[in-house]
Amino acid sequence: MLIKIKRGWELPEAAATPECVYVNRRQLLKTMALGSIAVGSIGLLAGCDEAPAPEAQAAATPQPDPSADLYPVPRNPAYTISRPLTDEKLATTYNNFYEFGSSKNIWQAAQALEIRPWTVAISGMVEQPMEIGIDDLLAKMPLEERLYRHRCVERWSMTVPWSGFPLRALVEMARPLSSAKYLKMVTFEDSKMAPGQRAAWYPWPYVEGLTMAEATNELSFIATGLYGKPIPRQNGAPLRLAVPWKYGFKSVKSIVSFEFTDTQPVSFWETILGNEYGFWANVNPEVPHPRWSQAYEQPLGTDEKVPTQIYNGYGSYVADLYKGMEDQERTFM
Numbered sequence: 001m002l003i004k005i006k007r008g009w010e011l012p013e014a015a016a017t018p019e020c021v022y023v024n025r026r027q028l029l030k031t032m033a034l035g036s037i038a039v040g041s042i043g044l045l046a047g048c049d050e051a052p053a054p055e056a057q058a059a060a061t062p063q064p065d066p067s068a069d070l071y072p073v074p075r076n077p078a079y080t081i082s083r084p085l086t087d088e089k090l091a092t093t094y095n096n097f098y099e100f101g102s103s104k105n106i107w108q109a110a111q112a113l114e115i116r117p118w119t120v121a122i123s124g125m126v127e128q129p130m131e132i133g134i135d136d137l138l139a140k141m142p143l144e145e146r147l148y149r150h151r152c153v154e155r156w157s158m159t160v161p162w163s164g165f166p167l168r169a170l171v172e173m174a175r176p177l178s179s180a181k182y183l184k185m186v187t188f189e190d191s192k193m194a195p196g197q198r199a200a201w202y203p204w205p206y207v208e209g210l211t212m213a214e215a216t217n218e219l220s221f222i223a224t225g226l227y228g229k230p231i232p233r234q235n236g237a238p239l240r241l242a243v244p245w246k247y248g249f250k251s252v253k254s255i256v257s258f259e260f261t262d263t264q265p266v267s268f269w270e271t272i273l274g275n276e277y278g279f280w281a282n283v284n285p286e287v288p289h290p291r292w293s294q295a296y297e298q299p300l301g302t303d304e305k306v307p308t309q310i311y312n313g314y315g316s317y318v319a320d321l322y323k324g325m326e327d328q329e330r331t332f333m
């Protein structure tokens with residue numbers, strides 16, 4: 001691991017892998033109660049830093065990304081940032097992608113992700129449901145680069161150049177009905193490619209959702225590239241969400257389905273631990289996670305303790321979306 005892990009408030013063990021430690025323990029007890037697990041295998045289950053499955057490691061040379069010629073794309077100067085960019089190596093080797101394991105070190109295992117053919121389904125409350133291949137979608141969408149900050153609920157943060165297109169452009173293409181209130185986004189499901197999905201206690205596939213107002217806010221971005229290249233598999237190839245005013249778990253990776261619905265989607269982490277990870281998940285330094293403070297964050301690759309900002313500093317774009325909801329803590333978890 002390249003990140004320097006310090007003692008004290010900076011990424012203590014419990015914060016670095018909060019979800020897996022907690023879930024595995026709880027699940028372990030449940031499984032043990034069912035009598036289906038031998039005592040000798042406890043160590044295996046309880047450890048979060050499990051190595052990638054051998055099959056995944058064997059899938060060594062991934063196919064080249066056929067969208068490589070599209071990048072770099074022009075930077076949109078409206079979304080630049082004064083903070084230094086995170087080192088590319090760190091942003092692409094320190095990841096959360098539970099489909100490939102619950103440690104941060106999944107980038108090699110994620111090379112098993114097959115990114116072509118890749119079909120995206122647009123369904124639900126739309127004029128005409130459709131399926132579109134990723135390369136046709138990329139050809140239709142207005143590609144640009146944006147510098148965004150990213151704040152994980154675990155307190156690490158990064159600043160990276162995403163390439164991609166506004167989610168609003170995809171919504172316009174989909175022509176949702178006026179009855180659509182939410183956009184539900186779903187990650188691929190294939191436990192042969194993704195060893196993490198063999199862990200049956202997680203509610204696969206990974207699901208996230210936004211209100212239509214959030215999805216069409218100018219900040220909501222679908223990232224298809226990173227650092228002027230196609231987005232690496234470990235960062236959510238071939239397309240992932242980037243909603244920088246929300247905690248990182250909202251930014252669902254490797255999306256195969258956009259469904260327009262009038263029912264608020266229940267997201268992956270909400271299903272597992274609804275009292276800790278809610279639907280809104282807007283960043284707020286004053287609303288602590290039930291198990292740790294959110295007042296500060298640690299930019300990857302530094303020892304700095306940087307004050308976290310409300311809406312992760314993007315309030316001028318999004319605060320209006322939550323007018324009248326400010327007093328509800330649930331908006332910030």
Ligand SMILES: Nc1nc2c(c(=O)[nH]1)N[C@H]1C(S)=C(S)[C@@H](COP(=O)(O)O)O[C@H]1N2
Nearest residue numbers: 095096097098152187206235248249251253
């Ligand atoms: N499908 C899927 N999407 C996901 C995750 C995941 O485990 N699976 N982790 C989330 C979390 S907690 C974070 S912080 C970001 C991490 O994105 P990065 O690895 O590109 O930094 O992806 C989010 N999207």
Ligand SMILES: [Mo]
Nearest residue numbers: 152153248249
């Ligand atoms: Mo996260």
